[in-house]
Each structure stands twice: as structure tokens, then as C-alpha cells.
Amino acid sequence: MKLLNFANMRRSKDSSDRVGQFMLVSYIILFLLFLVLPLGSLISKSLQNKNGDFVGLANYNLYLQEPALFQSLYNSLFVAVSSTVIVVILAFLFSYALTRTCMPFKGFFRLIALIPLLSPSILAAIALVYWFGNQGILKEVLLGKSIYGPIGIIMASVYWTFPHALIILTTSLSLSDSRLYEAAEVLKTSKLRAFFTITIPGARYGIISTAFVIFTQVFTDFGVPKVIGGNYNVLATDIYKEVVGMQNFQMGAVISMVLLVPAMIAFFIDRYSRKKQISLLTSRSVVFKPKKHFKVDMIMLCFCSVLALIIILMIGMAQYGAIVKFWPYNLNFTLKNYNFEVAGLGWDSFYNSVRLAFYAAIFGTIIIFIGSYLIEKLRINEGTRNLVQFFALMPMAVPGLVLGLAYIFFFNAKDNPLNFIYATMIILVVNTIVHFYTVSHLTAITALKQMDKEFESVSLSLKIPIYKMFWRVTLPVCLPPIFDISIYLFVNAMTTVSGVIFLYSYDTTLASVSAIHLDEQGEVAKAAAMAMLIVYVSVAVRLTHTIITKKVLRKTQAWRYNIIDSN
């Protein structure tokens, strides 16, 4: 018995296993440094007074006794819930039209609907100012109500969150078994009853998931209420005011916690409902193919046309506003609004944004893909694996504003050896990668799960080191999702506001942040111009991505396009 134990103790592992274990441990350290510890310092800040002494929940008490601050919580909840209800209904109908009807021009509508993804959220707010603002053309439509306030916030929020909802709902609606509908028809079920007994229950988890995602996005968004909120305070703008305006970091931390908790709850409900969704479709299901139904198809065509028109009018107005001389008095075209020197800014912030986006896309993709590979494919300690998996999911639950504030508290501390990254491009890149880690990570995991789990075993039996097989098989096969991840990181780095609003410095101003400041200074046309610059880059990158996908991938993915019956 003793001998056996001894044998177990000196059991050697593959060198690749050891390297994998070592790398995962370094991931844990990175997550601790750039996610867990900053959040920890945020929490401890909320429990301290101005001198840094521990005061327990005193700050929270103060918060509860301040009716103005409390009002903001109510306001945040109000705009978030209203926007969520509207978006879920609109996006559900839109994705129903895309997946379940024979409406014409589906490709076109899908493309238009995704446009808001390419712009920062403030672009919608700026466009609304042009449409319904004090000098807006359609001001009268609001019947004397101001666009600056909940109406504007809700409208802009609906615009920019719409594609996010559409993506989730389209996925969940396209996962349906046509056999269920055939069974219903054979049993003489009416179309309406089939809709309520098959379609809605089938998409149930998708709807729940969408609702919580949209709720969190609106609840934690900073850009829109900043630009179009007027005197209508929400939590996100309160944090900004406390921190930047009044230098009251403790109260900023307290409000961050108030923002964090609902976001966390929403995150866990969303995760739970996504897990349920997967099990709905089995490999034996037959994918649903819609049948022509003239009346429904035409109604849906009208509906989608109206939404598409609104989207085009929104981005169109932002573009129009950016190139007219002096709205609404002189409508001649000009490019002078793209000259930001006048506002003391120059184009530096734009270049900084592009640099940030490139760095985040390149380093983020490498780090995230390797991380997910380690978790998914290597034989490693179960505890380590679960811990890294948990860390990888955590950023989704942390609003950008909260993460940004946490970074200030952590990295600006004098005794932190990492203090040197404060106010540099590095901290912006790190923050962006961490902020958008989860979605990229899940994309990578999904792609890796589709690969045969025995590839690694085969390689070991053929004495091929894991890294070689990673390079020769895993990477080429996963190239499409890898491109998707890098594009996702790039566009989000270009458009994000909330994550970086506290972290930029004089040398690292960013386009999206500049747009907010320009708007603050009353330079709305310049703000629109800056926001549109972001759109141009996003569009250019998307187009390049499409071309690369078509050309390069055709070479490396030849095996995908060659599925012919050899017999």
C-alpha cells in the first residue's frame, strides 16, 4: 500500500499540462489584479470617510437620507423598465418577421437594424436633439413636453439597445422545431393558438434573457442621460457628478454599489435562462422553414419598414447635423465641424480611440481565446478551471462606470506598484478588454465546444505537443469566431463611454468622451461630427472584416465549403 501511494505522489504530468496549469494560474492573478481587487477597493471606499477611516455603513445611511439621490434610483429604474418593455416588444416583432415569415428584403432589414451597433449610444441622443430639441424640426410633436428628460432617454435607449435585443431574440426564434408546428396543424390547432402555445413558450427564455440584458444596459448607461437627460438625474449621471463634479469619491462608490447590485441580479437571471434555452432543441429536430402568408408578410413588411426608416432617419440626422453650417439657420454644407481645433481638441482624441480599439482587439483576442482554450481543452485541476470560468463571466455583471471607478480607486493609490499604468493608454486597453471580456469569452467557448473533445487525446497519442496542434488545427478551425471576437472588441472600444469616462487623461482623450464634452460646451454639431467619425471607422472595419472573411477564410476554411457527397 505504501509503495502505491509513493507511486501516486511522483506521478508526472505532460509538460503541456504543467504549462497549462501555470498559464491558468497567471490568468487568475491577472483577474485578481484587474477585476477583483479593484472592485474590492471600490467596496472598501464606500465604507470609508473622506480621511480613509472605516465608518461602516454610514455612507449608505447618508445616501438613504438624501431624497435627491434616492429619486435618481427611481428615475433609473423607470427609464430602464420602460425602455426594456418597448425594446422587447419591437425587437420581438422584428425578429419574428425575420425568422418566421416570408417577408421580402430580410437581408436588408437585418443590416439596417444592426446599424446602431456601430455608433456610440450618445449618437442617438444627439440625433434626437436635432429632431425634437429646442430648435428641432419635430418639436411640436411632443405637445410641449421637453425631449430633455425621460422621453429623450427612453427614445435614445430604445434606439441603441434595439440590435442587442434583436440578436438574442433572432437566435432564440430560429431555434424551433418545425415538427411541433406540423403536429399542431395535424391536430387542427389555430395559427393564433399555435403562436401562444409553441412560439412564445419556445422563445420564453430568449425573451427573459433579452429583457434582463436590455434592462442592465439602460440602467447602467451613462452617455445617453448625460447628453439628453437634462435635469432628470439617474444613478449613472449621479456617480459622475459626485466623482468629477464634487470629488466625493465615497458617495460615488456608494452609488456604484447601488448600480452594481441590480446589474448582478439581472446577470444571474440571464445566465440561468440561457442555460435553459440550450436544451430546447435536439439534434433530431427539423429546422423551421416559414411558409408564405400574404397578409402577415405584408403587415410585417410595413412594420419593419417603419422601424428601418426611423433608424435611417436617426443616423441620417446625426450626419446631416454634422455637415450643416449653423443649425437651423444656415443649412449650407460644410466640413468645418470636423475641425476640432477650434474647440481646443484637435483630432488627437480620434486617433487615440483608433489606437485603443486596435490594441484592445489584438491583445484582447489573443488573451481571451487562449484563456478559453485552457479552460475548455486542457486537463487541469477542476477547482482552478471553475475559478477562471467564474472570473471570465464576472465582467458582464459589472457596469462600465463601476469598473472605471474601481480602477481609479485601485490604480491611483500611491502604494500600488501598478500605479504607473494610471492615466496611460495601458489602463484604457486593460479596462476595455476586461469590460468586454465575457461576451468574447463565451463566443470562444462555444466555438471550442464544437470541436471534437478527443483532438487533444489523438495528438497526445501521436506525440504531437498540444501547442502544435493548437496552431495547426484549433486556430485555423476557429478563425471565423476569432475574427468575430476581434471585431466585437474593436467596435466596442471605439464606441464605449461609460468604461473609460473616468480613466482618460490629457494625453489619452477619446473620441466618444470628446463628443460628450463637445456637447457639454454647446458644440452639438461638432459632437455629432465626432460621433459620426466613430461610425465611419466602425463601418470601414466591418467592411474589411467582411472582405477578409470572404477571401482569406475561403483559403483556410476550404474544408467548410467542400461538403459534397463523394459517392
Added chain:
Amino acid sequence: MGSISNSYLETKNLSKSFGSFQAIKDISISIKEGEFVCFLGPSGCGKTTLLRCIAGLEIQSAGMVFQKDLDISNLPPSNRDFGIVFQSYALFPNLNVFSNISYGLINNKWKKDDVKRRVDELLELVNLTDHAKKYPSQLSGGEQQRVALSRALATSPGLLLLDEPLSALDAKVRVFLRKQIRDLQRKLGVTTIMVTHDQEEAQTMADRIFVMKDGEIIQSGTPNEIYTKANSPFIASFIGSMNFFPAVISNSNQVRCNNVEIYCDTADFKKDDSVQIAIRPEDIQLKKENSDDNILPAKIRDIEFLGSFQRVYFESNNITKDLIIVDVPSVNARKIKLMPNQEMDLYFSREDIRVYPG
């Protein structure tokens, strides 16, 4: 004998637990060089875990593995000498057939010409010469599995491991590949371990079968030994079909089922022991062959046509409430003209009856 010098691969008291679940328990086996053995058992019996421990893909909780008398228990899979084929083929989708097969060769610093020669040789061996340039997705399941087999054999490993290699294939392809794998194995003389839950597969392919249940090996032997001398009712019913009757030993070489006396070999039992007697459907005759055969009057309830033989279900309330299954070769059945409700006597020899503890 299982002495170390005589065996190519040997496990000693091998155990593996996943948490509190013991997947395999204290397994000691020995496999000779060039032998084709099967681990056979229902799903969840631990057969795949045993294979993966031998490969080093799972790390055993206790026990040792020897290959050619060398202790390989603690070696990682990359330092062991084996090739493996999985149920899912696990072919690299972005590499064509040639690159898949040469995958392991290139790493071993082979010359380009040698690699080409070796791959061509393997492709010819599995009749896929024309498919070298194709991608896995362009091949049928059977073809993919032959590529996977070639890839595993490319580096001429001393041990070939097959993890349910035929389970994902159609019935016809399965029968064809059974023979091809078996022929290939004989030709190359490579020691082979196959895991399967299909008793027919094990019977037709293996030199020796290890039957597993609940993480333990409950019987080992040649296919014929396992079939004719199954040491438990579980194996007897898992491998082929079997009729069971509860009985009590009534005398030396005599048991009583209900109120029928049956003559059989009861050497291992005492009088009044309760037992189960078992007889295979093909060992029950409709005509008397030996003078001392047991005779049982019965009535036909149902007939199934199964091609080369017919399965006839008899009712005989004197011996059991269950139906008695009798397989009659179709040639004979046609002569006798069997009909439902027909009454006739069944005959079975005392040598064909097996007796298990009840």
C-alpha cells in the same frame, strides 16, 4: 498464467474514482502480444475508463500499468506507445486525408518521401487510395473511420486502442468494417484492445473477451467460452438470448421447476438449494435426438420470422409463466409447418442446461 514475461500489457489492481463514484475497481488483467481483446459491457460499466487509464488519458486513482514489463503507470500519454481510434473519428476537419494520416509522422522528423510512401501504403491497406486529397467532411462515416484507423497505425504503435469504433456507423458498414479491422489486425500483428457494448461485435472480432459490469471484470475467455460457459445469469442473458426457469434441487442431477422434474448436472449444489436453470433458444429441439432428453409439453403462442431462423414462443404453464423461446432453423420450420396454438413436445439435452444460484 499472467506471468510478466509472457504478457505484452498488464494492469495490476487498477482503480479509478471520479469523486465518490468508483468507475473501475481493482482490475488486474494481462494481454499477450498480438492478441485482440475486447472490453465488453453495458454503458457505464467502466470499460472506456479502463481503456483511457491504459492510454494515460485518465490518471488512475491506484494501481499500475505495465507495457512490455515496463511500468508506464506514471507516464503521460505522449510518452506511451499506442495509437487510438474514437467513436467520433476525431479527424481534424481542416486537414485533408493525407495530412490527417501523416499528422503524427511529420512530428517524428520523417523525410518527405518516406511520409508519402507510408501514407500511400496505409491508404492502400484501407482501400482509400483515391481519397487522399479529400477533407473529412467529404467522406462517409465508414471512410472517415478508416482514415482514423490509418492515422492511429501510421507510426506503427505497439498497441492499438479502439474506443467503440463502429458504434456511430450503419449496420451494413459496421459488419464490413468489423472484418476489415480484424483482417488488418491479423496482418499487422498489433496488440489491440477494443471497447464495445455490442456483444456480436465482440464475439466476431476478439480473441479474448473481458466482460465488465459495475467497474469489475466478471468473466474473461474466448468468445466460445463466454457463450457456452457464461459464469453468471447476467452474462448468459447479455451475450445471446437465454431462457431462465426458477427451480429447486430435488435430487442429485435433478431439479424441480414448478411441478416438472428436469435432469441436469447439479454438481455444485446441495439438495433443496434454490437455483435458476438456463437454456439457450437454439438448444431446445422439436424432435427427440437423444434417449435421455428432457421432455416438456408446450403450446405455440407466437412466431417471429427472422430470416435464417424462426423464433417461436411457447407456453408451458407447468414449468413457468414466462414464454419459452425456441429458435428453429427456417429449413426445419418450413418442413414442420408451425402454427400458433399448435401443441407439441420440446426436447432438451441435460448437457445444454446451465444451473446458476437462484
